[in-house]
Amino acid sequence: MILPTSLAAFCVTHPLLSETATLALMRRSPEPEDWRSLLRGRRPPVRFVHEKATCPLCRQPTYDMGAWWPVAGPATHNRFWHACCxxxxRNWTAYSDLGGYLSARQNWKCAISGEPLQIIRERQIDQxxxxxxxxxxxxxxxxxxxxRIPLWQVRAEAESHRWPDILRYWGPSNLQVLLPAMHVAKTKQEAADRARARVAA
Ligand SMILES: [Zn+2]
Ligand SMILES: [Zn+2]
Structure with a gap:
């Protein structure tokens, strides 16, 4: 049996698994009819639903302590949330916390240039x-x-995306670590693509 505190820690170190669990829970709840209208800015198109005994994110029931998965997570806003949710x-909205995880996944190299994300200096130590x-x-x-795929593009292509899978674009599978110069170059390219898409529309 995994206790809630260690399950929360497990979710921190396994962002993709957490997301898969959350999306599986969301699939069991009715699809919000108007989720596309929530596609504004950088926020994921989710409206919290506060009901008794359900999780505000996935709308699935709370679980008794001691259930193995999913199990009670820490209360957020004084409400029950599943640990995975x-x-x-957090990963969808405060993704800067994923820096270490994403860097390790990329073998500590910039996803575009391949340059190292770490500088290693060697020193001679006299024994x-x-x-x-x-x-x-x-x-x-x-x-x-x-x-990786900019959020404006995800919003623009909303008609071709399905609920709740579209939410993955906010998560670790669509995130990558870049050196600042590479990010500047990519952002410039994206702005040009976006302007072109606007003209074409
Ligand atoms: Zn939940
Ligand atoms: Zn970017």
């Missing part, structure tokens, strides 16, 4: 016995998190 909402040893220190470079 707490984490998934008491007269020998020397090399010591490596790792410095993190500045990283930026980018939506």
């Amino acid at each position: 707490v984490q998934t909402w 008491p016995d007269g020998t020397t040893e090399m010591m490596a220190t790792r410095y993190a470079t500045r990283i930026e998190i980018d939506h």
Whole structure:
């Protein structure tokens, strides 16, 4: 049996699994008729529904302590949320916390240029016995998190997306880590694409 606190910790380190669990729960609830009208700005098109004994994100029932999966998560806004739903909402909206996870997934290399996201400096350390040893220190470079497929494009193509799968575009499968210069270049390209899409529309 996994206790709620360790389940919450598990969800932090397994963002994709958390998201899959949340989407599976959402699929069991009725599809919000007007979810496309909630596609504004950078926020995922979700409206919290506050009912007794259901999770505001997925609208599925609460679970007794001791259930294995899904199980009670920490209360957010003084309400019951599933542990996976707490984490998934965080990852959709406060994705900067995923920097370490995403960087590790990319083997600590920028997703566009392939340049390292870490600088390694080696120093010679004199040992008491007269020998020397090399010591490596790792410095993190500045990283930026980018939506591989930009959210404006997801919004523009909303008609072709299905509920609740569209929400994955806010999550780890559509996120990548870039070096700042690469992000600037990609953003410029995206702005040009967007302007062209507007003219064509
Ligand atoms: Zn939930
Ligand atoms: Zn970006």
